[in-house]
Amino acid sequence: xxxxxxxxxxxxxxxxxxxxxxxxxxxxxxxxxxxxxxxxxxxxxxxxxxxxxxxxxxxxxxxxxxxxxxxxxxxxxxxxxxxxxxxxxxxxxxxxxxxxxxxxxxxxxxxxxxxxxxxxxxxxxxxxxxxxxxxxxxxxxxxxxxxxxxxxxxxxxxxxxxxxxxxxxxxxxxxxxxxxxxxxxxxxxxxxxxxxxxxxxxxxxxxxxxxxxxxxxxxxxxxxxxxxxxxxxxxxxxxxxxxxxxxxxxxxxxxxxxxxxxxxxxxxxxxxxxxxxxxxxxxxxxxxxxxxxxxxxxxxxxxxxx
Amino acid sequence: xxxxxxxxxxxxxxxxxxxxxxxxxxxxxxxxxxxxxxxxxxxxxxxxxxxxxxxxxxxxxxxxxxxxxxxxxxxxxxxxxxxxxxxxxxxxxxxxxxxxxxxxxxxxxxxxxxxxxxxxxxxxxxxxxxxxxxxxxxxxxxxxxxxxxxxxxxxxxxxxxxxxxxxxxxxxxxxxxxxxxxxxxxxxxxxxxxxxxxxxxxxxxxxxxxxxxxxxxxxxxxxxxxxxxxxxxxxxxxxxxxxxxxxxxxxxxxx
Ligand SMILES: Cc1cc2nc3c(=O)[nH]c(=O)nc-3n(C[C@H](O)[C@H](O)[C@H](O)COP(=O)(O)OP(=O)(O)OC[C@H]3O[C@@H](n4cnc5c(N)ncnc54)[C@H](O)[C@@H]3O)c2cc1C
Ligand SMILES: Cc1cc2nc3c(=O)[nH]c(=O)nc-3n(C[C@H](O)[C@H](O)[C@H](O)COP(=O)(O)O)c2cc1C
Ligand code: FES
Numbered sequence: 001x002x003x004x005x006x007x008x009x010x011x012x013x014x015x016x017x018x019x020x021x022x023x024x025x026x027x028x029x030x031x032x033x034x035x036x037x038x039x040x041x042x043x044x045x046x047x048x049x050x051x052x053x054x055x056x057x058x059x060x061x062x063x064x065x066x067x068x069x070x071x072x073x074x075x076x077x078x079x080x081x082x083x084x085x086x087x088x089x090x091x092x093x094x095x096x097x098x099x100x101x102x103x104x105x106x107x108x109x110x111x112x113x114x115x116x117x118x119x120x121x122x123x124x125x126x127x128x129x130x131x132x133x134x135x136x137x138x139x140x141x142x143x144x145x146x147x148x149x150x151x152x153x154x155x156x157x158x159x160x161x162x163x164x165x166x167x168x169x170x171x172x173x174x175x176x177x178x179x180x181x182x183x184x185x186x187x188x189x190x191x192x193x194x195x196x197x198x199x200x201x202x203x204x205x206x207x208x209x210x211x212x213x214x215x216x217x218x219x220x221x222x223x224x225x226x227x228x229x230x231x232x233x234x235x236x237x238x239x240x241x242x243x244x245x246x247x248x249x250x251x252x253x254x255x256x257x258x259x260x261x262x263x264x265x266x267x268x269x270x271x272x273x274x275x276x277x278x279x280x281x282x283x284x285x286x287x288x289x290x291x292x293x294x295x296x297x298x299x300x301x302x303x304x305x306x
Numbered sequence: 307x308x309x310x311x312x313x314x315x316x317x318x319x320x321x322x323x324x325x326x327x328x329x330x331x332x333x334x335x336x337x338x339x340x341x342x343x344x345x346x347x348x349x350x351x352x353x354x355x356x357x358x359x360x361x362x363x364x365x366x367x368x369x370x371x372x373x374x375x376x377x378x379x380x381x382x383x384x385x386x387x388x389x390x391x392x393x394x395x396x397x398x399x400x401x402x403x404x405x406x407x408x409x410x411x412x413x414x415x416x417x418x419x420x421x422x423x424x425x426x427x428x429x430x431x432x433x434x435x436x437x438x439x440x441x442x443x444x445x446x447x448x449x450x451x452x453x454x455x456x457x458x459x460x461x462x463x464x465x466x467x468x469x470x471x472x473x474x475x476x477x478x479x480x481x482x483x484x485x486x487x488x489x490x491x492x493x494x495x496x497x498x499x500x501x502x503x504x505x506x507x508x509x510x511x512x513x514x515x516x517x518x519x520x521x522x523x524x525x526x527x528x529x530x531x532x533x534x535x536x537x538x539x540x541x542x543x544x545x546x547x548x549x550x551x552x553x554x555x556x557x558x559x560x561x
Contacts, residue, residue, distance in 0.1 A: 219352075
């Protein structure tokens with residue numbers, strides 16, 4: 001970045017060089033993108049979602065394309081948190097990457113155990129994905145009940161000294177209530193939004209396209225929902241927000257910052273242009289110069305609503 | 307792996323809904339191998355959002371041309387069929403591992419079903435220098451590309467489900483009848499999953515080595531999204547980056 005510009009932002013006690021991070025599950029553990037870009041230039045990498053034990057994920061088809069979007073039912077295929085700590089994290093840290101581990105669990109205990117494991121590592125922060133089904137509560141997603149969100153955040157908070165970012169599911173009635181509960185439970189920051197539950201149908205076979213019947217919608221199609229949610233949440237919490245959902249241009253980034261995100265994540269757009277992150281970083285700098293923005297933080301939340 | 311803006315040299319219908327496109331790119335022709343594929347963005351819009359995976363069907367090094375054959379089945383391939391010569395397409399490639407081709411003095415069967423015959427052209431060209439290549443091509447109704455296969459094949463078997471050309475039925479049946487006579491000791495296959503599963507079984511029964519090129523729906527094509535993971539005897543593998551070519555003995559086929 002040009003010297004006179006400040007792009008450093010704070011995402012809950014973690015300072016990152018620029019507000020452009022990559023969304024969990026869309027960037028693997030970074031290696032795949034090294035064929036295309038210098039991954040150390042990113043503000044940070046939200047690593048592929050981890051579970052306590054390795055998971056095979058769902059059967060294929062796991063991908064369905066929709067209008068300006070896509071559905072996925074990968075089902076958290078991952079090698080497990082221990083493998084990540086041993087085989088992926090050291091590599092990413094040796095490259096100078098800021099690493100945010102994304103964790104998913106079926107029980108509060110699983111989340112806490114993963115935090116215990118990650119706490120003694122060089123992981124820079126933890127992003128807690130609470131969109132998973134809560135086994136103990138009969139499969140209701142953790143992230144859809146404000147009391148569960150408060151409790152789980154409070155418990156997980158005790159298991160880690162790392163910055164704790166709670167990633168919110170958009171599949172809820174009022175995201176503000178959930179966000180407030182996460183803040184009250186001790187979250188240092190919030191990520192939103194995760195994918196919206198959706199479906200695609202093949203009318204010839206009369207079957208869903210996804211083998212799992214339903215899946216998570218991402219890409220440009222969800223941007224308006226994501227913007228609305230970031231905007232609503234930014235008015236009721238005072239912890240930093242990482243905004244995401246359909247970002248693929250520098251204008252998209254500015255929109256998210258204006259409605260109150262301190263940083264953003266790019267997800268699906270990486271699949272279409274694996275260089276999108278570093279391209280947008282350059283464009284963001286250009287935008288700042290052209291619009292005489294010296295400090296990127298100056299535009300955060302500067303929307304002028306009616 | 308490159309991201310390149312490539313000029314389209316030619317894009318023409320060869321039969322019904324099957325098209326042949328020639329794309330110019332020196333780097334990709336140099337790096338590309340039989341069985342690898344490209345991820346093509348068919349326009350510059352948000353819809354269709356994702357790239358389309360299409361095999362590298364033939365490489366013409368001296369012309370710096372990659373030939374692809376594709377069947378129009380939906381929105382993306384329809385748009386691709388409307389691209390004019392001279393237009394630019396954004397392409398990522400070459401992707402995937404490709405076929406293992408380091409063989410000599412083998413009797414090789416190439417078995418293709420539908421548009422799955424296309425990726426076997428470059429392969430056949432490369433293998434036929436030092437091996438005997440027998441081609442088995444299965445179609446639904448109309449046939450295509452037989453002339454290309456004749457250039458390098460010792461013999462060709464053609465089937466159509468409709469019976470319009472060649473044997474009436476499935477190509478696997480022709481192959482089954484000939485595999486002993488022709489002393490086939492290596493199989494390469496590309497086509498719909500049920501066909502590949504059957505070929506894998508035949509290969510196993512007859513103790514023949516067999517490479518299959520698989521298809522899965524892909525979001526990225528370069529190993530990042532895990533959209534294309536399949537079960538193998540060595541655990542989960544990504545069709546896009548660990549494949550699309552696998553030893554048939556490795557793959558655990560879905561029902
Ligand atoms: C490694 C690989 C190589 C391929 N090589 C060729 C080739 O050489 N020639 C050819 O004609 N086709 C090939 N295919 C299939 C081709 O990718 C699909 O026919 C094409 O993506 C369909 O796009 P569409 O928009 O027309 O269809 P739509 O049905 O509208 O596509 C919707 C979505 O489903 C995906 N999709 C649909 N059918 C398939 C399929 N069979 N395989 C993978 N994704 C699919 C599309 O990519 C898109 O994301 C290959 C597929 C793979 C995975
Ligand atoms: C293929 C795929 C896998 C994903 N896996 C995860 C995951 O493991 N953990 C998680 O918190 N979010 C996951 N997500 C959600 C993204 O991180 C992001 O929140 C969402 O896709 C919205 O951003 P986008 O529209 O830019 O993709 C996944 C998304 C996709 C498309
Ligand atoms: S298509 Fe994304 S990992 Fe294979």
